[in-house]
Amino acid sequence: MQSESGDGDLDGLDLQLIDHLQIDGRIPYVELARRLEVTEKTVRRRVSRLIDQGYVTIAAVTDPSxxxxxSMxxxxxxxxxxxxxxxLADELAQLPETDYVTVTTGPFAVQVELICTDPRELHDVAFGKIRTTPGVAAVELLPYLRLHYQQARFSGVRGDRDGVRPRQLDETDRAIISRLAVDGRAAFRDFAAALGVSETTIRFRYTRLVESGAVRVMCIVNPLRLGYRWSSWVTIRVDGHGSARDVAEALTGLQPVSYVALTSGRWDVLAEVVxxxxxxxxxxxxxxxxxxxxVAALESWSYIALHYKAVRPRRTDGLAGHDNDIQIV
Structure with missing residues (x-):
């Protein structure tokens, strides 16, 4: 079944803005205006509307670790x-540990991606909070052994470096990414002093992070809003002669594949196809x-509805860190 959601609320200019911001979420508004042949004021007003009305978020896409x-x-x-x-998905999307909730066809009506600090918290959320929610009959976990690949760009032709992969980074790089995960368009000068480095250093490190595939600052948008109404989770079982890592890497070469994780449980590889x-x-x-x-076997579950949140740095003050990021679409 295909979703009833669509792009009817977005006009041609909105879609062009989204396309450019998916390539580079930090592109200056004046440059966007020049490319689209509109005024900078129009660009600022349109982007603000897209953000305020929950169509998009501009943030860093990176390895959640x-x-x-x-634990994911x-x-x-x-x-x-x-x-x-x-x-039920509406309610589960309110949990601070969830970042992606889908309603789909198939044997499991709802899938909830959980992002937690450790395996104990992951277990407690799944079998404490979710399992006891009215309407839930059972919960099965597919723990991620590795989040192998993320590709949040859906529109246009993708480049070889569009995807994000896990990388080993130092504390300064981590701090830069954490700031951009909160606000992808934050001015480097505004947090250079807080990190104890120069704005030039921030710019150099950010460029290196993007080129290495460790992070992309971009416009994050629900694919159903862009007309990708047959998006689907795909679970894959690998045969005895294959390698889950090799299958996962092969998936990253397919343009419709936006997400790949190696998992434990009844399936070996999880992918999102848009x-x-x-x-x-x-x-x-x-x-x-x-x-x-x-690849020995696979199952696909097409999306009927999708809720998402931007992944922000883990809060240490005991407060729910994602409540303001919920995008109900």
């Missing part, structure tokens, strides 16, 4: 029929993914 989250998993939720999956039609999804599954050496 750099922001203090050491996809919680597969079986519902008991007493509540609609959409209503497509605009059933035929396109079928082509990716049959012609591309099934053809990868080592």
């Amino acid at each position: 750099l922001l203090g989250f050491g 998993a996809l919680a597969l939720v079986t519902v008991d029929g007493s509540r609609s999956p959409v209503e 497509t605009d039609s059933g035929e396109a999804l079928l082509s990716v599954l049959d012609d591309d993914i099934r053809a990868i050496e080592g």
